[in-house]
Amino acid sequence: MDTYRVTGPRHVAGAAPGDVVELDPRRVNVAALLAAGHIAPVPAKGKRREHADQSGQGVAE
Incomplete structure (x- = not known):
């Protein structure tokens, strides 16, 4: 099943x-x-990408 946010004024x-x-x-x-x-799609949660900045610490995008 897909996930949606209720955007209209009534229950769905x-x-x-x-x-x-x-x-x-x-x-x-x-x-x-x-x-x-009345509804809008909710994007699927994906994994956060990380890359290393110049100090070697991971930085989330």
Whole structure:
């Protein structure tokens, strides 16, 4: 299932505005909710990249 933030003024699948909810596109018309502005996709969390600065210490990007 994909994760979305409720951006509209009403609850979506039990989640209040501002909450994050997982929606199953087989059970919920995700395309319609996106088009109407009721939800917005939440990007998947990725690993933070680090590189070494000139002092040799790791710096998070």
